[in-house]
Amino acid sequence: MVGYRKYTIFIFCFVFLVVIAGGIVRTTQSGMGCPDWPKCFGSWIPPLTADDLPADFEKYLKKQDIDHSFNAFHTWIEYINRLLGALxxxxxLIHLVWTVRKRKVLGNVFLYHSIAMLIVVLFTAWLGKVVVDENLAVVKISLHMITALVLAFIPLMIVNLLDRNESVSGQVVPRGIYIPYLLLFILLLIQLLLGIGVRQEVDVISKASEYLNRETWLSTVGPRFIVHRSFSWIILITSIYLLIKHKGYYFRSVNKMILGLVVILMIFGIMLNYLDFPAFVQPLHLLFSLILIAMVFGVLHKVFVSSFSMKS
Ligand code: HEM
Known part of the structure; x- marks a missing residue:
């Protein structure tokens, strides 16, 4: 089952590749680079130059919220994002076929997880279409991001289930260890919602200013930004507590990574705040926050799975 496990981890990593591609689409304002879906300017392979545009190209350009002109860079950024999503x-789908074929060895629980993964990926793709249809409606973009996060959770659950018979580095999982992780997970979900709120405001403000004067965007965002910024201190303190509390334990290395990610996120946040909102930091802030949340979820799930398999 080594190959199956590695393939599942590969899917987990691929989800983040699609997330970063989506983040680049947003920061480069390429979202409407392909105004139709699933095709792009009515074709499966988008135009490379204005000469390749179809005769009725204006009908597509009219759908764009801004710009209303053909921009090959935007079109191809959006198209590559879609290709990665399709891949x-x-x-x-291959994962599901593999699971079906190994069903007798693996058991039904893996089949259910693999089916769930396919449903979530299809739902995420459908939301992507709605986002384009409704000219990048802000709430739909946020929902699209949350489903991508859920999609990252499932391969982690599969890997934890595959490893369930190996005790956590031969050590007993202390009772109640899940409580601080559960707390951190809840805090991170709150922070995620706060961050999404800030992002939605930034989207409206940046669009209104035609994506110019980046340095003014954050100062126009309401109190949500201050709450989001301050809330990261609570997350930082909780992560430090986890590291101090579980000395010499298997989770120590994981706790170090969690703390490292929190610090990196705070640095990115500070860069957004004080360095005039650098475009390259936006997708990185998103990527690292989703990796952090997925990681904490993975540890939490592992603790549950390990305690359950020890009892049974
Ligand atoms: C544990 C720490 C943090 C986490 C988990 C976190 C998470 C997030 C998330 C999930 C978003 C939404 C991103 C998107 O939808 O594209 C966001 C946005 C944002 N966060 Fe944070 N954040 C953290 C710390 C900070 C700090 C310390 C600051 C500022 C000093 C900050 C500033 C911002 C800004 C300005 C946005 C809007 C970014 C954009 O429009 O692209 N964050 N954050």
Missing amino acids: LGLLV
Whole structure:
């Protein structure tokens, strides 16, 4: 089952590749680079130059919220994002076929997880279409991001289930260890919602200013930003507590990574705040926050799975 495990981890990593591609689409304002879906300017392979545009190209350009002109860079950034999404769907489908074929060895629980992964990937793709249809509606973008996060959770659960018979580095999982992780997970979900709120405001403000004067965007965002910024201190303190509390334990290395990610996120946040909102930091802030949340979820799930398999 080594190959199956490695393939599942590969899917987990691929989800983040699609997330970063989506983040780049947003920071480069390429979201409407392909105004239709699933095709792009009515074709499966988008135009490389204005000469390649179809005769009725204006009908597509009218759908764009800004710009209303053809920009090959935006079109191809959006198209590559879609290709990566489609590839992810294919990878998940192969995973399901693999699970069905190994069903007798693996058991039904893996089949259910693999099916769930396919449903979530299809739902995420459908939301992507709605986002384009509704000219990048802000709430739909946020929902699209949350489903991508859920998609990252499932391969982690599969890997934890595959490893369930190996005790956690031969050590007994202390009772109640899940409590601080559960707390951190809840805090991170709150922070995620606060961050999404800030992002939605930034989207409205940046669009209104035609994506110019980046240095003014954050100062126009309401109190949500201050709450989001301050809330990261609570997350930092909780992560430090985890590291101090579980000395010499298997989770120590994981706790170090969690703390490292929190610090990196705070540095990114500070850069957004004080360095005039650098475009390259936006997708990185998103990527690292999703990796952090997925990681804490993975540890939490592992603790549950390990305690359950020890009892049974
Ligand atoms: C544990 C720490 C943090 C986490 C988990 C976190 C998480 C997030 C998330 C999930 C978003 C939404 C991103 C998106 O939808 O594209 C976001 C946005 C944002 N966060 Fe944080 N954040 C953290 C710390 C900070 C700090 C310390 C600051 C500022 C000093 C900050 C500033 C911002 C800003 C300005 C946005 C909007 C970014 C954009 O529009 O692209 N964050 N954050």
